[in-house]
Amino acid sequence: MSKRPAEASQPGHRKKRQAHSKGQIKNYKSSVGGIPLRRAIDRPGIWAMTVKGKEKQATNELYEIIESISDRLWPKPPPTTETVPEDDEEDDEDEDIEKQLAKELSDINKPKMKDTTDRRIAICPTDTACVIYIATKPPIDPVEVVLRHMGQVAETGVSGTRALVRLVPASGICAANMTAITLLATELFIKAFGGEDVESKKYKIELRIRSHKVLAKDDVIKAIAQCVPSGKGHTVNLTNQDTTILVELFKGICTISVVPEYEKYKRFNVVQIVQEEQKKKGEQDADGSSRVAQTALVKS
Numbered sequence: 001m002s003k004r005p006a007e008a009s010q011p012g013h014r015k016k017r018q019a020h021s022k023g024q025i026k027n028y029k030s031s032v033g034g035i036p037l038r039r040a041i042d043r044p045g046i047w048a049m050t051v052k053g054k055e056k057q058a059t060n061e062l063y064e065i066i067e068s069i070s071d072r073l074w075p076k077p078p079p080t081t082e083t084v085p086e087d088d089e090e091d092d093e094d095e096d097i098e099k100q101l102a103k104e105l106s107d108i109n110k111p112k113m114k115d116t117t118d119r120r121i122a123i124c125p126t127d128t129a130c131v132i133y134i135a136t137k138p139p140i141d142p143v144e145v146v147l148r149h150m151g152q153v154a155e156t157g158v159s160g161t162r163a164l165v166r167l168v169p170a171s172g173i174c175a176a177n178m179t180a181i182t183l184l185a186t187e188l189f190i191k192a193f194g195g196e197d198v199e200s201k202k203y204k205i206e207l208r209i210r211s212h213k214v215l216a217k218d219d220v221i222k223a224i225a226q227c228v229p230s231g232k233g234h235t236v237n238l239t240n241q242d243t244t245i246l247v248e249l250f251k252g253i254c255t256i257s258v259v260p261e262y263e264k265y266k267r268f269n270v271v272q273i274v275q276e277e278q279k280k281k282g283e284q285d286a287d288g289s290s291r292v293a294q295t296a297l298v299k300s
Contacts, residue, residue, distance in 0.1 A: 041124045041253055045135035046142050047168040052130050054163035059123055059132050061161040066121050066134060069148050074139045076120075126250070128211060133170075142169035143259055150265040150273065157277035159270040166269045168208075168246055170255030176212060178223055181254050185227035185245075192243070192258035193229045200233030204241040206262075209249040220247065224256075 046066065050058035120140055124133045136142055146169045153159050172188050174180040193201065205221050224247060228234055244262035248255045259268075266272035 041126070041133050041135065041250075042173065043135045043137065044142055044170050044173055044255075045122075045124065045133055046146060047170060047248055047250075047255070048132045048134075048164055049166040049168075050130050050132060051163045051165060055130065055132055058161070058163035059134070061164050062132065062134055062167075063121060063123065065149050065161075066136065066140070066145055069145045070120065070136075070140045073144065073148070128250075130165075131210065131250070141171075143171055143257055145169070146268060147259070147261065147265075150261075150268060150270070153270050153273045154265065154277060157274060157281065159274050161270065165271055166267065168248060168255075168268060169257045169259065170248065171257040173253055173255045176215060176249055176252050176254045178215065178219070181220065181256075182223050182227055184254070184256055185224045188256055188258060189227050189229060193232060193234055198232060200235070201243045202235055202237035202241045203228070203243040203245060204236065204238050205245045205247060207247040207249065211251045212249045215249060220249065 046062065048058055048062050120137045122135045124135050126133055136145075146167045149167070172184045174184040192198075193203075205224055207217055207221055207224075209215075209217060224245065225236065241263070242260065244259050246255075246257045246259060246262075262268065266276065
């Protein structure tokens with residue numbers, strides 16, 4: 001009986017199997033019940049810089065922060081149910097039963113896939129160490145979420161997280177080319193700098209570039225500055241600004257947001273905020289102990 005040729009002697013067969021395996025490579029790293037939870041970065045959201053090697057933990061922490069604040073500020077609407085008018089119920093009873101049975105059969109035959117496109121919050125892949133991104137959908141405002149969290153951390157002196165370091169909101173997103181960037185900046189700046197009730201602002205543009213080598217930093221900053229509406233008295237101030245334009249160039253995308261209190265909240269670095277609050281508390285405790293000691297000496 002002739003032996004079956006080894007796969008090594010069948011290059012065509014090996015190539016076919018390898019190609020099939022390559023096509024099965026998953027484009028996600030985590031799942032629940034075999035269903036991917038992440039998607040491409042293609043909508044507004046929040047960047048986070050993390051402790052190295054703790055990206056997964058940081059993702060869970062950031063997700064919980066966004067979900068908690070969003071549920072308070074923008075509660076989800078209660079589920080609605082369709083009702084049939086009373087006049088139509090009796091006439092259409094047989095037809096409704098048929099439709100219901102048809103729908104149930106259709107639902108049974110449908111593949112059990114989880115649709116993530118309607119999620120208000122979606123975890124996105126970055127494939128980059130120490131960088132994560134979570135996308136949001138309206139009415140969630142990424143800037144408001146970050147400001148609320150920073151305020152909580154500053155007030156309590158506790159971050160409530162272990163793997164998150166710094167947050168960056170992204171109010172808008174576009175392709176990383178100059179035309180798209182200027183269009184996005186112009187759109188965002190109409191509200192932030194061009195409204196009738198908007199007073200003159202001192203602003204600074206802070207740009208960070210990661211895994212991107214096409215656009216030069218100075219060129220992008222200059223182009224974005226030219227998008228700030230004129231006639232309102234807005235001026236650039238690198239040391240004492242009240243408004244900061246945050247720009248992130250990451251691979252083939254660009255995100256932009258306009259934020260207040262950026263320096264007040266230590267450039268949205270939760271670790272530095274906690275350290276600052278602990279330092280203040282230590283100084284207050286030391287000052288209180290000193291006063292108690294002085295009072296005791298006077299009484300003695």
